[in-house]
Amino acid sequence: MNALDLHQVDRIHGQGNAAVHALRGLTIHVAAGELVAVMGPSGSGKSTLLNLAGGLDRATAGSVKVDGVELGDLSPKELARLRRHKVGYVFQDLNLIPALTAAENVSLPLELDGVRRRPARAAAEAALAEVGLVDLADRLPADMSGGQQQRVAIARAVVGDRSLILADEPTGALDSETGEQVMRLLRDRCAAGVATLLVTHDAAHAAWADRIVFLRDGAAVDDTGARPVAESLLTGA
């Protein structure tokens, strides 16, 4: 079973003449343990794709499944629950809570989900250990470098038993070496069985993925996992 399945997904904003097709018949699968990068120019539908995959937005047509569960069939409450349990987010702008320590930031999603403080703290420390930051568990974000903060954000995304990480330009605010460390970390998480969908402009970081999907005008135009088609591009040839 794939961690994420989008099948023939359309997302249309507005109606009639004002309708904007953000996604058109998009089909993407991400298997457990797979890292898939999505590239494409601005307005090609990358953010819409992440929002749909994370249940933050609903498809106009088609099917979106996370761990085999059809998101369109879920009530808002069920959807929120699935998001908390299954999906982790990593953004460019980190979104750590400044007044909370690294460990508190990481344990927060578990505590919001009703996990008691002590087991939540233990799970947070385990997640921080996986990103090499257990010694900084009690530091505030302001006392950490950008790279360390992003690692905390990744620990928060994988804490508990998440099966899918959605990463939106996670290396965007980092220098190239720190960005590479973050990619290495995402790869390690995938090796541990988590599926990751990564949106990025940076070819060097997309190259860490198993497959790269190119979006254009809301549709997938290519996939580096697909076999190349050698044919003449000269019309009539």
Add this chain to the structure above:
Amino acid sequence: MSIPHGLLALLRHGPMYGYQLRAEFEHATGSTWPLNIGQVYSTLTRLERDGLIEPQATDDEGRQRYALTAAGVSTLGEWFAKPVTHADRPRDELAIKLALASTTPGLDVQAIVQTQRVATMRRLQDLTRLKQEPGDVGGLAWSLVLDHLRFSAEAELRWLDHCEGALLKAASAERTRPPVLEDAAAPEPTEERAR
């Protein structure tokens, strides 16, 4: 890059014989530039003829070793001191291909760009995988060659994005250009151009 200079650089470490030079060359370049032993020996013959290297006493197994001469050291120094100019590099087929494609009627140039983008991206993925391999596979020299290949692939992808942007802009300018009236006078040069 020339093989003679590469061999001279390796001989700076001390006298070596042909097979040893080939192995060291491939180690330093991560086998991105495979040499056959015939090339190594013919290059050594030329370098000896030009007085840049000289034969040494054979080793215990009868292998002929070579060492740099003073002229060889000086030639090597000049090579390192001189920047590599673009004229020394082979012409880039991709640049020529896209330039010609943009002026060839009946071609979907965007499709050509995209086909190349996928191929270059695959290459960058392969190179990135090599970079991820644990341990010191080829040492610093190989790591730097690998980085060069990765950065070149990245630069090519950026250039492809740029080409695509320029093509789209040109196509949109073509669509919005007002029809030319046959009797219209040739436009006066603008002040900018006339200056």
